[in-house]
Amino acid sequence: MPWSRFIDENTAVGGPSRLQLACVFGCTAAAAIAVQADAPLLPPMAVRFGFASEAVGTFIGALQGSYSLAQFCSSCFVGHLSDRIGRKPLLVAGTLAAGLGTAAFGTADTAGAALALRVATGLCTHNLAVGKACLADLTVESPPQQRAWHFALFGAVFSATRAFSTALTGSLAGARWLSRARPYCTAMAVAAVPIFLVSLLVACALVEPPRPQCTPAAPPPPPRRRAAGCGCLGDMRLGLRIVWREKSVRTAVACFALSMCANGGILVALISVLELPAAQGGLGLGPEAAGASLFVFGIAAL
Numbered sequence: 001m002p003w004s005r006f007i008d009e010n011t012a013v014g015g016p017s018r019l020q021l022a023c024v025f026g027c028t029a030a031a032a033i034a035v036q037a038d039a040p041l042l043p044p045m046a047v048r049f050g051f052a053s054e055a056v057g058t059f060i061g062a063l064q065g066s067y068s069l070a071q072f073c074s075s076c077f078v079g080h081l082s083d084r085i086g087r088k089p090l091l092v093a094g095t096l097a098a099g100l101g102t103a104a105f106g107t108a109d110t111a112g113a114a115l116a117l118r119v120a121t122g123l124c125t126h127n128l129a130v131g132k133a134c135l136a137d138l139t140v141e142s143p144p145q146q147r148a149w150h151f152a153l154f155g156a157v158f159s160a161t162r163a164f165s166t167a168l169t170g171s172l173a174g175a176r177w178l179s180r181a182r183p184y185c186t187a188m189a190v191a192a193v194p195i196f197l198v199s200l201l202v203a204c205a206l207v208e209p210p211r212p213q214c215t216p217a218a219p220p221p222p223p224r225r226r227a228a229g230c231g232c233l234g235d236m237r238l239g240l241r242i243v244w245r246e247k248s249v250r251t252a253v254a255c256f257a258l259s260m261c262a263n264g265g266i267l268v269a270l271i272s273v274l275e276l277p278a279a280q281g282g283l284g285l286g287p288e289a290a291g292a293s294l295f296v297f298g299i300a301a302l
Contacts, residue, residue: 015146016138016209023206024135025157026198027091031127032161034098035067037191038105039267040170040291041184043275048183049111053280057272059111063118064268068260070122075129087134088208090126092199097124099195106188107179128158137209156302163298165191170291270297 038045046059082090101121108114135154139147172187179185244250274290276282285293 015142016150019205020138020207020209021135021150021153023091023198023202024131024138025153026201027095027127027131027134028154028157029161030095030098030195030198031125031131032158033165033191033195034102034121034125036162036267036294037102037165037169038063038184038188039166039271039294040275040287041173041187042271043290044173044287045108045114045184046111049114051111053276056276057268060271061268063114064264066115067118067122068264070119071126071128074123075126078126079129079133082130082133086208087130087137088202088206090130091134091206092203094125094127094130095195095199095202097121098127099192099199101125102195103189103192106185107182109182134206134209159298159302163295163302166291166298167295168291170287170289170294173287173291270294 042060042063043056046056047053049059051059078090078094098121101117101124105114105117105121108117132151132154135150139150142150169184169187169191172190173184175186175190176183177186178189271290271294273282274285274293275287276284278284
């Protein structure tokens with residue numbers, strides 16, 4: 001079999017193949033590029049759009065925050081939708097959306113266009129939520145230690161790719177290969193190339209994992225009356241209520257939310273400090289040096 005060399009030694013006991021893991025981790029990397037590849041370019045982009053130095057941090061925070069907020073609004077519904085139609089279609093669609101949004105961001109000529117592109121990309125890029133669900137399906141029969149290691153790798157791939165993407169776009173900030181009128185078109189287009197490659201890999205190689213059938217410990221409460229045609233949304237609301245009743249899950253979600261808020265705040269502050277002029281309390285670095293600094297910061301966080 002041509003793909004036999006990719007089969008993990010644990011497949012015999014129900015573990016996923018390396019090729020399937022590569023597809024899931026590739027989707028994770030695509031999401032990381034989409035979320036942070038633009039980071040070194042945001043301060044000079046803000047100046048190009050006419051923002052004063054005092055408002056650069058607000059511009060960066062608005063773009064980064066709008067992406068995360070859009071993901072928050074769509075991930076729950078999309079995750080539930082993946083239970084119905086499968087993980088693979090949504091991973092392929094989400095990766096394509098991430099590539100298109102990343103490439104298109106470099107063509108933005110106004111702050112409004114940049115904000116709209118970030119919101120649209122965040123709404124359609126749901127690789128993290130669906131990718132984790134897919135990884136859970138693939139490793140459902142794996143030994144606990146192996147499953148924990150796979151989820152640890154999931155997070156490590158995301159962090160490492162974020163770091164590499166900032167170094168890549170920062171080093172290409174001065175390139176004008178595709179358009180001289182749009183100075184960041186080349187950097188963002190190059191960053192989108194690996195995302196499209198991942199989309200092709202997932203479309204060709206990912207096998208839809210079987211979704212385990214859950215057996216509840218107690219029978220579910222009788223369904224409430226609902227309007228016809230809203231079964232998907234109704235089931236999703238019921239699932240959210242069940243999750244909310246579990247104190248341990250609520251605690252984990254709250255801790256994760258606080259961690260992500262702190263992470264986003266640090267990122268915005270770090271970009272601002274690195275690239276704002278010295279008169280505004282920054283270091284006055286260019287996108288190239290800022291991208292390298294963000295790379296070092298991201299790798300150190302691993």
